[in-house]
Amino acid sequence: MDHRSFKTPAQIFVDLAEGNPQRRMAFDPAQRRAALQALSRAIHDCEAEILAALAEDFAKPEAEIRLTEILPVQAEISHALRHLKTWTKVRRVRPTRAMLGTRARIVPEPKGTALIIAPWNYPLALSLGPLVSAIAAGCAAIVKPSELAPASAAVIAQIVEEALPADLVRVVQGGVEVSQELLDQPFDHIFFTGSPRVGKIVMAAAAKHLTSVTLELGGKSPVIVGPGADLKKAARMIAWGKFANAGQTCIAPDHVYVAKQIEAPFLAELKAAIARMYGKTEEAQAASRDLARIINPDHFARLMGMIESAQSAGAKALTGATSEAASRYIAPTVLMGTDPSMRVEQEEIFGPVLPVIPFDDAADVVARIEAGPKPLALYIFERDRGLIDRLRRATSSGAVGVNVALVHYLHQNLPFGGIGNSGVGAAHGHWGFEAFTHLKPVLENRFAPLAMLMPPYRSGRMAKLAQKFLR
Numbered sequence: 001m002d003h004r005s006f007k008t009p010a011q012i013f014v015d016l017a018e019g020n021p022q023r024r025m026a027f028d029p030a031q032r033r034a035a036l037q038a039l040s041r042a043i044h045d046c047e048a049e050i051l052a053a054l055a056e057d058f059a060k061p062e063a064e065i066r067l068t069e070i071l072p073v074q075a076e077i078s079h080a081l082r083h084l085k086t087w088t089k090v091r092r093v094r095p096t097r098a099m100l101g102t103r104a105r106i107v108p109e110p111k112g113t114a115l116i117i118a119p120w121n122y123p124l125a126l127s128l129g130p131l132v133s134a135i136a137a138g139c140a141a142i143v144k145p146s147e148l149a150p151a152s153a154a155v156i157a158q159i160v161e162e163a164l165p166a167d168l169v170r171v172v173q174g175g176v177e178v179s180q181e182l183l184d185q186p187f188d189h190i191f192f193t194g195s196p197r198v199g200k201i202v203m204a205a206a207a208k209h210l211t212s213v214t215l216e217l218g219g220k221s222p223v224i225v226g227p228g229a230d231l232k233k234a235a236r237m238i239a240w241g242k243f244a245n246a247g248q249t250c251i252a253p254d255h256v257y258v259a260k261q262i263e264a265p266f267l268a269e270l271k272a273a274i275a276r277m278y279g280k281t282e283e284a285q286a287a288s289r290d291l292a293r294i295i296n297p298d299h300f301a302r303l304m305g306m307i308e309s310a311q312s313a314g315a316k317a318l319t320g321a322t323s324e325a326a327s328r329y330i331a332p333t334v335l336m337g338t339d340p341s342m343r344v345e346q347e348e349i350f351g352p353v354l355p356v357i358p359f360d361d362a363a364d365v366v367a368r369i370e371a372g373p374k375p376l377a378l379y380i381f382e383r384d385r386g387l388i389d390r391l392r393r394a395t396s397s398g399a400v401g402v403n404v405a406l407v408h409y410l411h412q413n414l415p416f417g418g419i420g421n422s423g424v425g426a427a428h429g430h431w432g433f434e435a436f437t438h439l440k441p442v443l444e445n446r447f448a449p450l451a452m453l454m455p456p457y458r459s460g461r462m463a464k465l466a467q468k469f470l471r
């Protein structure tokens with residue numbers, strides 16, 4: 001809970017929302033710029049605290065913190081600063097034929113007071129990233145970081161308190177109960193990042209007030225390695241995408257479908273890539289400072305249960321499957337011989353475990369992907385353009401990466417979001433701005449012959465007019 005005020009989440013909402021009508025008028029683009037610049041400075045000044053907090057929460061490697069937590073937020077801020085003038089511009093639109101004699105414009109207005117609920121796995125990027133969009137749009141916001149990364153949540157609160165006025169942004173720390181109390185309030189927009197299970201709870205709560213939502217969810221993101229893939233490059237990219245953050249990434253490659261004719265050389269490349277990045281032996285990997293730890297004992301037990309149940313049903317570990325409970329370490333693990341009856345093929349893995357599943361016919365892979373919930377990302381490793389395009393067209397997913405994994409997240413000119421079970425709406429850059437913005441159409445009459453639309457209708461003038469315009 002916010003320790004400056006000892007107020008309940010509901011009271012904090014009321015404070016923010018009550019101050020908001022005036023703020024909406026006063027919070028002009030110049031003030032949004034100043035707020036974004038202050039946020040950027042505070043993140044820069046708190047770098048040591050950020051590194052320490054994420055190391056404390058799950059031993060996240062420093063380089064990964066810089067690349068996947070600090071960089072995306074700073075990049076989001078500089079992108080917003082560069083484009084704010086264009087985004088906030090009132091756009092005039094031409095009258096359509098039936099609207100001759102009117103003047104129309106689209107006015108981007110802040111939705112009002114927003115709620116941002118974040119997960120633990122990229123605690124900084126997924127709370128402050130959406131906050132950048134909210135500020136750019138001119139919204140006041142409450143940020144609720146995850147209770148599962150408490151040191152990170154405390155730093156997020158510190159950064160926001162240092163950088164932003166309390167009547168604009170508040171951080172409310174706490175778990176499920178705090179989250180639910182916040183969800184009971186009539187926010188103007190809710191931006192939620194987390195699991196599809198909780199996404200449904202959020203959407204149901206939002207429905208009570210008809211609050212709009214952006215839902216950034218998860219699920220199983222498949223990889224297809226086609227017969228024409230550059231195996232060395234594919235293996236490195238997939239291993240990095242999977243084992244960065246110890247696999248605790250919403251867009252991590254969840255499992256790999258590999259063309260049978262190249263399965264053996266691909267597995268050899270995968271093993272070599274893991275050895276190259278994290279160490280050749282089990283001991284070297286356990287000592288590597290480039291592997292994060294599992295967030296808590298429950299998730300550690302869940303993942304080890306997945307590995308062990310798969311193994312006892314006949315799956316084999318090409319590498320990994322070793323662990324140390326005390327430090328919540330799980331070695332980079334590649335599983336072969338899994339099947340759809342196993343949990344590892346059914347649930348989002350969200351850990352350093354990679355099933356590799358051979359296929360004869362790409363059509364079977366497409367059928368499997370299409371039979372399941374729509375993934376957040378689909379990765380295709382292949383050089384044959386025709387096959388790449390066929391796979392892309394035959395499947396539906398939040399995003400597609402071709403010969404690449406993860407990094408579409410860093411591209412502010414691309415909308416980031418899911419479809420169906422993997423999410424609603426989009427984040428980043430202009431799309432993030434629009435999530436917190438109401439595009440308000442304003443239509444002014446100048447000399448449109450609108451009296452013709454009015455009764456008495458019998459003269460047939462209306463019908464003739466309609467015919468003319470619809471032609």
Ligand SMILES: NC(=O)c1ccc[n+]([C@@H]2O[C@H](COP(=O)([O-])OP(=O)(O)OC[C@H]3O[C@@H](n4cnc5c(N)ncnc54)[C@H](O)[C@@H]3O)[C@@H](O)[C@H]2O)c1
Nearest residue numbers: 118119120145146175176179194195198216217218219250
């Ligand atoms: N699409 C994306 O951008 C993205 C990014 C990161 C993570 N994710 C997904 O998030 C999930 C992992 O994160 P997580 O474990 O923190 O998710 P989660 O859904 O358990 O929790 C997310 C947030 O919701 C709150 N919460 C949890 N239960 C709640 C309830 N019953 N009512 C109200 N609020 C509740 C938590 O306090 C937390 O702040 C994975 O499924 C992952 O794929 C998606």
